[in-house]
Amino acid sequence: MSSVTTDKQEAALDPAIARAIKSIADEAPQRETTDGFHLVIDALKLNGIDTIFGLPGIPITDLTRMAQAEGMRVISFRHEQHAGNAAAAAGFLTQKPGICLTVSAPGFLNGLTALANATTNCFPMILISGSSEREIVDLQQGDYEEMDQLAIAKPLCKAAFRVLHAQDIGVGIARAIRAALSGRPGGVYLDLPAKLFSQVMDAEAGKHSLIKVVDPAPAQIPSNESVKRALDLLKEAKRPLILLGKGAAYAQADADIRALVEKSGIPYLPMSMAKGLLPDTHEQSGAAARSYVLQEADVVLLVGARLNWLLSHGKGKTWGADKGPKKFIQIDIAPTEIDSNVAIEAPVIGDIGSCVSALVAGMGSNWAKPPAEWTGAIAERKEKNLAKMAQQLAARPSPMNFHSALSVIRDQVKARPDAIIVNEGANTLDFARSIVDMYEPRKRLDVGTWGIMGIGMGFSVAAAVVTGKPVIAIEGDSAFGFSGMEVETICRYNLPICVIVFNNNGVYRGTDVNPSGTPDVAPTVFVKNARYDKLMEAFGGHGVNATTADELQKALAEAVASGRPTLINAVIDETAGTESGRITSLNPATAKKK
Ligand code: FYN
Ligand code: ADP
Numbered sequence: 001m002s003s004v005t006t007d008k009q010e011a012a013l014d015p016a017i018a019r020a021i022k023s024i025a026d027e028a029p030q031r032e033t034t035d036g037f038h039l040v041i042d043a044l045k046l047n048g049i050d051t052i053f054g055l056p057g058i059p060i061t062d063l064t065r066m067a068q069a070e071g072m073r074v075i076s077f078r079h080e081q082h083a084g085n086a087a088a089a090a091g092f093l094t095q096k097p098g099i100c101l102t103v104s105a106p107g108f109l110n111g112l113t114a115l116a117n118a119t120t121n122c123f124p125m126i127l128i129s130g131s132s133e134r135e136i137v138d139l140q141q142g143d144y145e146e147m148d149q150l151a152i153a154k155p156l157c158k159a160a161f162r163v164l165h166a167q168d169i170g171v172g173i174a175r176a177i178r179a180a181l182s183g184r185p186g187g188v189y190l191d192l193p194a195k196l197f198s199q200v201m202d203a204e205a206g207k208h209s210l211i212k213v214v215d216p217a218p219a220q221i222p223s224n225e226s227v228k229r230a231l232d233l234l235k236e237a238k239r240p241l242i243l244l245g246k247g248a249a250y251a252q253a254d255a256d257i258r259a260l261v262e263k264s265g266i267p268y269l270p271m272s273m274a275k276g277l278l279p280d281t282h283e284q285s286g287a288a289a290r291s292y293v294l295q296e297a298d299v300v301l302l303v304g305a306r307l308n309w310l311l312s313h314g315k316g317k318t319w320g321a322d323k324g325p326k327k328f329i330q331i332d333i334a335p336t337e338i339d340s341n342v343a344i345e346a347p348v349i350g351d352i353g354s355c356v357s358a359l360v361a362g363m364g365s366n367w368a369k370p371p372a373e374w375t376g377a378i379a380e381r382k383e384k385n386l387a388k389m390a391q392q393l394a395a396r397p398s399p400m401n402f403h404s405a406l407s408v409i410r411d412q413v414k415a416r417p418d419a420i421i422v423n424e425g426a427n428t429l430d431f432a433r434s435i436v437d438m439y440e441p442r443k444r445l446d447v448g449t450w451g452i453m454g455i456g457m458g459f460s461v462a463a464a465v466v467t468g469k470p471v472i473a474i475e476g477d478s479a480f481g482f483s484g485m486e487v488e489t490i491c492r493y494n495l496p497i498c499v500i501v502f503n504n505n506g507v508y509r510g511t512d513v514n515p516s517g518t519p520d521v522a523p524t525v526f527v528k529n530a531r532y533d534k535l536m537e538a539f540g541g542h543g544v545n546a547t548t549a550d551e552l553q554k555a556l557a558e559a560v561a562s563g564r565p566t567l568i569n570a571v572i573d574e575t576a577g578t579e580s581g582r583i584t585s586l587n588p589a590t591a592k593k594k
Helices: 007-012 015-027 036-046 061-069 080-094 106-121 134-138 149-156 166-181 194-198 203-209 224-236 246-250 254-264 287-296 309-314 352-363 372-394 402-415 427-435 456-467 477-481 484-492 533-538 549-562 581-586 588-593
Strands: 033-035 051-054 073-076 098-102 125-131 159-162 187-193 200-202 240-244 268-270 299-303 327-332 346-349 420-424 444-446 471-476 497-503 542-546 566-571
Touching: 033 036, 033 203, 036 061, 036 166, 036 194, 036 203, 051 061, 051 080, 051 456, 061 073, 073 080, 073 456, 073 484, 080 098, 080 106, 080 125, 080 246, 080 444, 080 456, 098 106, 106 125, 106 149, 106 187, 125 149, 125 166, 125 194, 149 159, 149 187, 159 166, 166 187, 166 200, 166 203, 187 194, 200 203, 224 299, 224 327, 224 346, 224 352, 240 254, 254 352, 268 287, 287 372, 299 352, 327 352, 346 352, 372 402, 372 427, 402 427, 402 471, 402 497, 402 549, 420 427, 420 456, 427 471, 427 581, 456 471, 456 484, 456 497, 471 477, 477 497, 484 497, 484 533, 497 549, 533 542, 533 566, 542 549, 549 566
Parallel strands: 051 073, 051 098, 098 125, 125 187, 159 187, 240 268, 240 299, 299 327, 327 346, 420 444, 420 471, 471 497, 497 566, 542 566
Antiparallel strands: 033 200
C-alpha cells in the first residue's frame, strides 16, 4: 500500500497504472512531520531554556521523556509545589524563566502556590500544565481531571495563555517568556490541553512557527529629570540611607550598585535577599544598626525594594514618625509601585542597572560624602550590637541554641562564600538573617515577601542544579516538614545540598502543653527528639545527628567539601526562641496583650 492508495484501491487498478502511482508516491520527497510534544521542546530550547522542573503524569509523562531524550535536563519532584519553587528560584538566579511542568487539575493546583509566590516575589517562572479539552470543560461534561485551569490561574499570575493548535505553540511559549521577563518579572501560566501534544504538522512549517524571543527584558532608561530630582534630594540630605531590595539582587547590576554605595559614601541596608550585594562586613552596612538607621534617616533611596509589611509600609515607629517626615527616592521598573504606601518625592522609573548607572554618572567626581556625625552615630550603634552578638555567638550552651548553631554556619559561609544559603523558619530564619553574613550577590534565598514556609527543598534543588555550587539549607524543623520528601529528589540527582534541620521539637518551640488533659500533644509540638537525619539515610544520603557545635561544624565542613547529599539533625534547646521569631507582634493574641 502506498501513502496514496489503499490495498483495495490498488487491486482495482490496471497494474501498469498502479505501478506508476506507486513509483510517484515512493519518489515524492518524504515530507517530515512534527508534533505538539516536539514543538514545545523545540520552542523552549530555541529560547535557551535547558531545564524543566516537574512531576510526570497524564498527559505530560511522554513530554518529560521526550524532553530528556532531546537533551533537556528534566528534574522530577515528589510534589509540584516544590518543582514550582525550584522553577521560581531558577528564574531569580538566572534571569531566564524557570519552567515548572505539571499534570492537570491536582498537579496544576499544587503548582499554583509556587506560581503565586513567584509573582509576589517578582521571580520569572512559567507554570506549564496539561489540561482537559476546552469543549468538554466548557460544557462541564466531566472529563478526567476536568478543571478550567486558565481561569483559576489568571488572578494568581502576571499573565496566562492557552494554546489549542500546534502551529500556535511557538507563539504561546514566546508570549509566556516575554510576559515572565519584561518589566516587573513574575509568574506566567501556560495551559496545554492534552490533545495538543499529539497534533501533527509539517516539520518545516512547524520550525517556522517557532519564535526566538528578542530582548525580552529591554533596558528601561530613566528620564534625566527623574535622575536630577533624585540627586538633588540626596545632595541636600543630612542623614541619607540606601535600602537595597531583592530587585537589586535580581537585576545583576552588582558593579553599578557597589559604585553607587561606595562613591556616595551613603550607608546602606540590605533586605534579606539583597544581602551579599556588598559583603555584610562592609563598613557602610547599617544592618547591625537597623532600627537606628530607619528611624533617623532623612532621605531614603529605595533600590528594588517595596515599602510593604517588611518595611512597615514606610510609616510609624519603625521610621521614627515622631522625628519628622522622611523623603523617599524610589528606583523601580514598575511605575505603579510608586506611592503605594507613602508619597515618593523622587520616583526613578526604569531597570535598576540603567537607573543606578545614571545616578552614579550624575554624581560627578566630587560628590560630598554624608556628614561624619551621621556615619559616626551609625558606627557607634553597630559596634554595640556587634559586640553583644559576638558574646552570644561565642557561647557553647548544651543543648545548642540558635546562636551557637548559627555561629558554626556563619564560619562555614565565611570560608566558602560561594556556597548558597537557603533559609526558612521562624526563629531559624530571623536569627540566621542577622547572624550568617553573606559576601556575594544572590547567595541567599529565603521566604521572601510572603514569608512563606515550604520553599526550602525546591529552592535548594534549583540552586544546586543551576549553579553547581554547594547549597546549605538552614531549615526550621517545622519549615522542613513542608518539603521534606524532596530529600529523595536530592539523593536521586546526587545534588551538593546539606540540609540542616534546627530541631527544637516544634513550631517555634517544643514546650507548649495541651491544657485540656487529653492525650493529644499541643498543636505546635512535634515528636520529641525526632531524627530527621534518618530520612536522608533512607534514600542513600548521609545523615548526622549533631548535639554539639563541634559535631555540627565537622559534619557541615565534610558535607560542603564532599558535595554529598547530607542532612544534619541539629538538636536545639526546645526552650530557645520566641513565638514567630521577630514577627511575634503579628499574632493577634500577642498584639492584643500590648
Ligand atoms: C542585624 N542586627 C545585628 C546584626 N544584623 N546585630 C548584630 N550583628 C549583626 N550582624 C540587629 C539589627 O540591628 C536589629 O537590632 C536586630 O538585629 C534585628 O535585625 P533584623 O533581623 O535585620 O531586623 P528586623 O527588625 O527583624 O526586621 C524586620 C523584618 C524581619 C520584618 C524585615 O524581621 C523579617 O524579614 N522577617 C521575616 C519574617 C518572616 O517572613 N517570617 C516567616 C514566618 S512564617 P536593632 O537595630 O537594635 O533593632 C512562620 O512563622
Ligand atoms: P525586598 O523584599 O527585598 O524589599 P521586593 O520584592 O519588595 O524586595 O521589591 C522588589 C522590587 O524590585 C519590586 O518592586 C520589583 O518591581 C523591582 N524590580 C525587580 N527587578 C527589577 C529590575 N530589574 N529593575 C528595577 N526594578 C526591579
